[in-house]
Every structure is written in structure tokens, then in C-alpha cells.
Amino acid sequence: MEPLERADLYPSRVGGAPSLSPRLDPxxxxxxxGPLGARDxxxxxxxxxxxxxxxxxAAEVGAFSAELEKLRAAEITRRSPAIVLEPENGxxxxxxxxxxxxxxxxxxxxxxxxxxxxxxxxxxxxYIHQSRANLKPGFDGREFYWHxxxxxxxxxxxxxxxxxxxxxxxxxxxxxxxxxxxxxPGSHLHYVSxxxxxxxxxxxxxxxxxxxxxxxxxxxxxLAAEGGIAAPTGPAGSVLLFECNLQHGSTGNxxxxxxSNVFLVYNSVQNRLVAPFCGLQPRPEFIASRDFxxxxxxxxxxxxxxxxx
Amino acid sequence: MEPLERADLYPSRVGGAPSLSPRLDPxxxxxxxGPLGARDxxxxxxxxxxxxxxxxxAAEVGAFSAELEKLRAAEITRRSPAIVLEPENGxxxxxxxxxxxxxxxxxxxxxxxxxxxxxxxxxxxxYIHQSRANLKPGFDGREFYWHxxxxxxxxxxxxxxxxxxxxxxxxxxxxxxxxxxxxxPGSHLHYVSxxxxxxxxxxxxxxxxxxxxxxxxxxxxxLAAEGGIAAPTGPAGSVLLFECNLQHGSTGNxxxxxxSNVFLVYNSVQNRLVAPFCGLQPRPEFIASRDFxxxxxxxxxxxxxxxxx
Numbered sequence: 235m236e237p238l239e240r241a242d243l244y245p246s247r248v249g250g251a252p253s254l255s256p257r258l259d260p261x262x263x264x265x266x267x268g269p270l271g272a273r274d275x276x277x278x279x280x281x282x283x284x285x286x287x288x289x290x291x292a293a294e295v296g297a298f299s300a301e302l303e304k305l306r307a308a309e310i311t312r313r314s315p316a317i318v319l320e321p322e323n324g325x326x327x328x329x330x331x332x333x334x335x336x337x338x339x340x341x342x343x344x345x346x347x348x349x350x351x352x353x354x355x356x357x358x359x360x361y362i363h364q365s366r367a368n369l370k371p372g373f374d375g376r377e378f379y380w381h382x383x384x385x386x387x388x389x390x391x392x393x394x395x396x397x398x399x400x401x402x403x404x405x406x407x408x409x410x411x412x413x414x415x416x417x418x419p420g421s422h423l424h425y426v427s428x429x430x431x432x433x434x435x436x437x438x439x440x441x442x443x444x445x446x447x448x449x450x451x452x453x454x455x456x457l458a459a460e461g462g463i464a465a466p467t468g469p470a471g472s473v474l475l476f477e478c479n480l481q482h483g484s485t486g487n488x489x490x491x492x493x494s495n496v497f498l499v500y501n502s503v504q505n506r507l508v509a510p511f512c513g514l515q516p517r518p519e520f521i522a523s524r525d526f527x528x529x530x531x532x533x534x535x536x537x538x539x540x541x542x543x
Numbered sequence: 544m545e546p547l548e549r550a551d552l553y554p555s556r557v558g559g560a561p562s563l564s565p566r567l568d569p570x571x572x573x574x575x576x577g578p579l580g581a582r583d584x585x586x587x588x589x590x591x592x593x594x595x596x597x598x599x600x601a602a603e604v605g606a607f608s609a610e611l612e613k614l615r616a617a618e619i620t621r622r623s624p625a626i627v628l629e630p631e632n633g634x635x636x637x638x639x640x641x642x643x644x645x646x647x648x649x650x651x652x653x654x655x656x657x658x659x660x661x662x663x664x665x666x667x668x669x670y671i672h673q674s675r676a677n678l679k680p681g682f683d684g685r686e687f688y689w690h691x692x693x694x695x696x697x698x699x700x701x702x703x704x705x706x707x708x709x710x711x712x713x714x715x716x717x718x719x720x721x722x723x724x725x726x727x728p729g730s731h732l733h734y735v736s737x738x739x740x741x742x743x744x745x746x747x748x749x750x751x752x753x754x755x756x757x758x759x760x761x762x763x764x765x766l767a768a769e770g771g772i773a774a775p776t777g778p779a780g781s782v783l784l785f786e787c788n789l790q791h792g793s794t795g796n797x798x799x800x801x802x803s804n805v806f807l808v809y810n811s812v813q814n815r816l817v818a819p820f821c822g823l824q825p826r827p828e829f830i831a832s833r834d835f836x837x838x839x840x841x842x843x844x845x846x847x848x849x850x851x852x
Contacts, residue, residue, distance in 0.1 A: 410719045410774065411772045411774065413794070451681075451682055454799050455681075458798065458799045458800075463720045463798060483797050485795050485796070485797060488688055488689060488792050490763050490767045
């Protein structure tokens with residue numbers, strides 16, 4: 235299969251002008267059976283995301299937060315390349331690879347409430363492409379400009395097709411004021427090919443501030459005119475699932491309230507990484523895992539509690 | 544009266560630690576008669592602001608926007624000190640003193656819908672302390688950190704008491720996504736004395752990025768825990784009135800939608816400026832007017848159209 239997959243179906247940063255083209259992959263893969271009902275599936279197909287309020291309990295959120303605090307404080311973390319600091323003040327902004335450095339987050343990655351949905355939407359066995367915790371502090375949380383994760387994963391990591399999704403579990407309340415994730419509904423149905431070329435070692439910069447792989451203003455204006463902007467808000471323990479090609483970003487956070495999330499990216503084992511399409515070396519393992527071992531989910535993927543299916 | 548007014552009732556940036564003290568002035572001055580009814584007055588007293596949706600018509604907004612575009616394009620504007628540019632890209636961020644450089648905005652300042660309310664809340668004749676248009680572009684509008692205008696006007700301009708208010712008239716729709724003004728309701732009832740000292744020529748920096756005269760995090764946390772955060776949204780032509788001592792700020796704007804406002808600051812003629820309390824030279828006239836001629840309002844201050852009084 236490998237030779238076929240080398241065809242670049244989604245070229246970007248290849249030196250041309252930015253362009254918009256149709257998505258070539260389904261949004262929901264396989265037969266669509268699993269914990270989500272028809273209404274949720276339709277919403278996800280059309281909008282590219284799904285927000286499930288209070289999927290995890292306060293007690294579970296408490297345990298995840300405590301674990302994160304432990305990881306953040308650990309001396310070994312400080313020396314790890316899998317940590318991203320705020321450029322201005324050296325505070326921890328992101329911790330990567332937490333499903334491998336923490337038993338607690340390994341358990342979360344296998345949790346049927348997330349892995350079950352991922353298997354349903356991606357049509358079969360999945361593995362973790364990337365995991366991280368984002369810590370957006372109060373008062374000086376920085377903004378993240380619009381981007382499609384898939385564009386980067388394709389160009390810099392060699393992810394061939396759109397058959398992956400992110401789960402963002404909130405460890406703090408998401409309000410309109412603490413820099414919540416903003417999404418452009420429906421933008422996952424288009425592929426935005428970006429201008430520019432990928433410089434070597436780009437990830438060391440782009441994790442702090444993205445400079446190539448960002449869509450042009452004209453395209454963003456068009457996508458937002460069509461789909462608007464959504465920024466789901468809800469209590470800690472809520473989960474935002476979004477398709478790998480959905481345009482998203484977030485403003486800074488000057489509110490006194492921090493915003494912390496755990497991100498888990500599920501990719502189909504049918505969509506394992508090949509060599510990066512930009513022709514450079516692959517990014518490190520903690521950003522783009524090449525361990526394609528399927529997740530064995532800890533719970534059966536039955537109907538979600540409290541969810542009308 | 545002058546010698547009495549020299550007592551500094553609201554010291555700030557005097558080298559000490561930050562502190563919180565009670566407001567010493569009424570919020571609504573005089574007998575409170577005028578276009579606003581009891582419910583609006585109570586809301587303003589308690590929260591420090593009032594949002595009036597669609598106070599100006601689409602046609603009026605169109606005329607103001609056209610006038611602003613004319614001012615922005617004029618060669619004379621480019622050479623004026625009353626213009627503030629974005630540090631990164633040289634785009635116009637603010638145009639000051641527009642009630643003196645434009646007949647259209649002079650008319651707006653006299654409009655009974657604004658001046659009538661200002662006279663009601665400030666208890667008698669008023670003049671314009673400052674006017675400006677803010678242009679927050681789409682995609683890269685910058686954030687404004689929390690501050691009380693009064694703190695700056697007191698320290699840097701010599702405004703003795705809290706007897707002024709701002710009217711922000713939206714020329715674009717305010718959405719949750721284009722960096723709307725955020726307010727901390729009730730914060731106008733406290734005075735936050737700030738750490739630091741005012742450097743000479745501070746205004747040349749602070750109009751772009753404020754560095755002294757910003758409240759400490761502990762105080763902001765406390766005020767927001769008490770009053771929360773509000774960010775009124777509504778169509779172009781809406782007006783946000785807010786008390787001079789209300790803490791406010793705004794995040795950046797990465798949405799494709801610009802956000803433009805016209806700001807008019809009314810001050811009571813009983814509260815005219817004295818020498819700045821920081822002991823430095825007064826800021827320029829275009830930022831802090833010393834022309835205390837009372838506004839002669841163009842319309843009688845009768846009940847507002849479509850407003851339940």
C-alpha cells in the first residue's frame with residue numbers, strides 16, 4: 235500500500251499561491267456504529283465538531299488536574315523536550331506526550347467515552363497520534379492564530395488522509411472570556427493550501443507562534459462568512475471533539491481565569507504516517523508518534539450516559 | 544475652589560504597593576432627571592455601565608463610517624500627532640480629537656441621545672474631555688489590558704473627581720469573537736491604586752500598550768470574583784455607556800471581522816482638569832482637552848425612543 239499513499243492528495247506550502255479545494259475524504263468513516271446517535275453524527279458531519287458538556291465528572295477532572303500538576307512540577311519534565319514554555323516568562327504552556335509519561339493519561343486515552351467515539355467516527359481501530367496538556371494562564375494567555383491541524387500533520391508529519399480527530403477535555407470552565415477555542419463550522423469540508431515553505435526545525439517555533447501553514451485572510455473571510463464562528467462554553471469535564479481539518483484558533487486570555495485542556499489526537503491505524511510531504515525530517519516522536527499500536531479501549535463503546543441517541 | 548481641589552483624593556503610582564479603596568464620589572450626580580428611567584439608572588449605579596442596542600440607525604452609522612474613512616485617508620491626518628498607529632504594521636489604530644477635526648463628530652458629541660444622558664448622569668453641564676475613533680482590524684486587532692480610565696485621567700491629566708463617563712458607539716457589529724470591550728461590573732465602586740510611577744512622555748507608549756497604571760492581578764481576581772465579566776454584544780449603532788472608573792479591557796481580534804467604535808468622553812464642567820497629580824506636564828490637548836466650554840445639546844433630553852423608562 236505504501237507506494238500508493240505517497241501521492242500527495244493535499245499539497246500545501248509548495249511555493250504556490252494559497253488555494254481552496256474540496257475535501258477528498260469522508261468525515262465519518264466506516265459504518266458509523268458506536269456510542270453517538272444520528273443527531274450527533276449529523277452535527278459532526280456538517281459542522282466538523284461536537285461538544286459534549288460534562289462528559290467527565292468533577293472527581294475525574296480533579297484527578298486529571300492533580301496529575302497534571304504533578305507532571306508540571308516534576309524535575310524530569312523541566313528537562314524534557316516535550317515541554318513548551320511561554321517565550322516571555324518561561325511558564326509552562328504545553329506538555330506533550332502525556333499518554334506515555336503518565337499512567338493516568340494513558341488510561342484517559344483508552345477510556346471508552348473518548349476512544350469509543352473516535353473508533354466510531356474514524357471507522358475502526360485507532361492509535362494516539364499526539365497527546366498534550368495546554369495551560370493557558372489567566373491575565374497573559376497568548377493567542378493562537380487560525381489553522382487546520384491536518385495541514386501541519388500532513389505536511390510536517392506525513393499523515394496521508396483526513397482520518398483523525400482531536401478530543402479536548404476541559405480541566406477548567408470554558409467561558410467566553412478566558413480564550414476559548416474558536417471554530418469555523420463547516421471549514422473541515424475544504425482544504426486550504428497555504429503559501430510559503432516549511433523551514434527546517436519549524437516545530438520549535440510553530441508550537442509557540444505559527445508562521446507558515448496559516449491560511450490566507452481572503453480564504454478565512456470566505457469560510458467564516460459561510461459558517462460563522464463557534465466557541466462552545468461549558469463546565470470543566472466537557473469535551474470538544476473536532477475533525478482534524480477544522481479551522482480553529484483562540485484569542486489571548488486577559489481574564490483572571492486560567493484555561494487548561496487535555497488534548498488527545500486519535501488517528502485511524504489505516505492512516506498511519508509516511509514520510510513528511512514537505513520532504514524534511516519527521517518531527518520528534520513526542521509531537522507525532524510513529525507507534526501505531528491500536529488502543530485497546532477500557533470500556534465497551536455503549537451509548538453515552540445522559541446523551542439522547 | 545482651585546486650592547481645595549489640589550488635595551489628591553485618589554493617589555496612584557506614588558511608589559507604594561497596590562491597594563483597593565472605596566470610591567468617594569457618587570455614581571449618579573445631581574437629581575438624576577433626564578432621558579434614562581429608574582431601571583436604567585439603577586443598573587448604571589450598580590454595574591457602572593449601560594448598553595443601549597441600536598440607539599443610532601443604520602443610516603447614521605453609515606454616515607459616521609464614511610466620515611471616519613474620509614478622516615483616515617486625509618493626508619493631514621497622517622501628519623497629525625492625534626493619530627496612533629499599530630506598532631507592527633503602521634495601520635491606523637486610533638484617531639483622536641475627532642469632535643474638533645470633524646463637523647460630523649462635533650454634531651454627534653452634541654446629540655441629545657448622548658449628551659442628554661451624560662448631563663443626566665453627571666448632574667448638569669458637560670464638555671468633551673476626549674474623543675476618538677478606535678479601529679480594531681480583523682485578523683490582527685491587538686488586546687488592551689485591564690484599566691480604569693479615571694486612574695489615568697486623574698494621575699496624568701489632573702481630573703480631580705469621578706464625574707465623567709465614556710460613550711462607545713459601535714460602527715460595526717460587536718460579537719463575542721471580534722474583541723468586544725469586556726467590563727468588570729461593580730468595579731467602579733472601588734479605586735485601585737496602582738504600583739509604579741509615571742515616566743515622562745508615558746502617553747506615547749501607553750496609547751499602544753499600557754505598562755504602568757494597570758491594576759495588580761490579586762485585585763483584578765477579587766473584583767472579577769465579585770462582579771464577573773460582561774461583554775455586551777449587539778448591532779452597529781449600539782451604545783455602551785460606562786463610568787470613568789470601571790475596569791475594562793479587550794482581547795485581540797483574530798476574527799475576520801473588524802471592530803470600530805467612536806468614543807466620546809463627557810466630563811462635568813464642575814470637574815475641570817487641574818495640574819496632573821503625577822507632577823509631570825499635562826498630556827497634549829488632543830488626549831485631554833482643557834477647553835471646558837459646555838456642550839449645547841442639539842436635541843431636548845426627552846425620553847429615549849423605544850426605551851422603557
